[in-house]
Amino acid sequence: MTLESELEIYRQRITTDSYPMSISEIANLYRDGEMDIHPEFQRIFRWSSAQRTKLVESILLGIPLPSIFVAQNEDGIWDVVDGVQRLSTIFQFMGILRDDNGDFIPSFVCAAGPFLKSLEGVSYEPSESSTASLTRAQQLDFKRARVDVKIIKRESDNRAKYDLFQRLNSYGSIATPQELRNCLLVSLSRTHFDWLQDLASSDDFLQVLNLPERLTHEQYHLELALRFISLRRLPEERISSIGNIGEFLSAEILPFVDKRHAELRQEKEAFDACFSALRSALDTDAMRKWNPRMERTEGAFSSTAFEVLALGLGHYVSERTFSVDEVRQARETLWKDDNFAPGHATGQRADQRMKRTIPYGRQLFSA
Incomplete structure (x- = not known):
């Protein structure tokens, strides 16, 4: 395949438009609920007072700002893919920013x-918290800045949105990998994000x-929770070729958002049954290491315990109790297995560890 033919295929998958808008127009879209900057993610990308002041200063000085994606x-609503903090700062400075409960966040005062x-x-x-404010003329200059x-239009496919989000947010972010996956998931399907969030808030699970x-x-x-859904039924030949677990989980977002209601219901039933059984048997010690000699648990959360016990039990939980x-x-x-003695996974990459732990867990619960 030639470069030109590849370009033609990819360009058909993503439909875009671009035009300059005034801050006043963007603020009106936000007020009217036609733009979603996802207040649940404002903490993730939160800037310092100095960074926010610098943005306000740039607008007042007429310095061009980077594009918002x-x-x-x-539903036709614009989900912000890149520019959450810039828009959050602008809206908070103007006094129109709301939190995830719909309440106004206190206005930002510059340094x-x-x-x-x-x-x-x-x-x-x-x-009350400021010593001065913009003049009417300065406010108009601020609102008229473009x-x-x-x-990215709604006819674009999810793969194209996924690729764009990964490229825009993979450098210089202060977010954790899962926080970025959450943002990606919301931009692809808010329904699936809410479902995953509800699942991970289960009392048994926590x-x-x-x-x-x-x-x-x-x-x-x-x-x-995403690991459980993505790995519990994954064929063993694929487990051995997972590679970087973070990249694997991000890639799994696409098949996850394709899951229909019936599939999500089955996943939830398996999830609830698995962690209910673990809680009934082991409660808050389930994911800690067990010292057979002292007959007590030790340490904090163990990835080995999760991969062997949760994923092993989860593999069969839909078939039996x-x-x-x-x-x-x-x-x-x-x-008690010498292969899983304390320190066995020290310094070991997750994908290398999972080649052993996940098949071991399935074997353990197969009897």
Whole structure:
């Protein structure tokens, strides 16, 4: 296949448009609910006060801003693919930014800018927390500033949106890999994101994981829920060729958003049954290492325990019910095995470890 033929194929998969819009026009789209900047992700991409001040300063000075990328969803709403923090900063400065509960977020008050030192303490409109505000003329200049908006139209396929999102957000982000996957998932299918979020909020699941608060804050429980869905029935020949687990999970977003309601229902039934059984048998110790000699659990969350016990049980849970004794015996067998003694996976890449742990877990629960 020639370069020209490849270009022709790819160009047919993504339909775009581009035109400059004033900040006032973009703000109106946001107010009217025609643009979604996903307030649940504002924390992920949050800028410092200095970064936000620099953006406001650039707008006031007339410095061109980078393009905003949006994807038009099935309802015609613009989902922001790249530019969440720029738009969040602009809307917060103007006093129109809302959180995920629909409540207004307090307006942003500038610090001193790199060039405009007098910006310190300045807000868009007068407020109790500011010492000064923009004049009417300065407000109009701010609202009339133009931003180039690039639109990925809804007739574009999900693969094209996926590729674009990966390219735009793979460099310089402060988000965790799962936080970026969450953003990608929302841009492709809010329905599937909400489903995954509800799944990962299950009380049984969270109790079994017993994760430190930091990992939950970083959305690691959503990553583990996605791992469960993607890996529990994955053929063993594919397990041996997973490669980088983060890249594998990101690629699995596409087949995940293709799942129909009936498939999601089956996945949820398996998920709930698996973690209900683990909680009944092992509760908050399920994902910790078991010391057979001391007859007690040790340490924090263990990836080995998740891959052997959760994915092993999950592989068969749709076919049969496991008793408390069977689950407890499986854990004892795991940690008595010399191949899984403490330190066996130290420094080992996840894909190399999973070549052993996932098949072992399936064998353990196959009897």
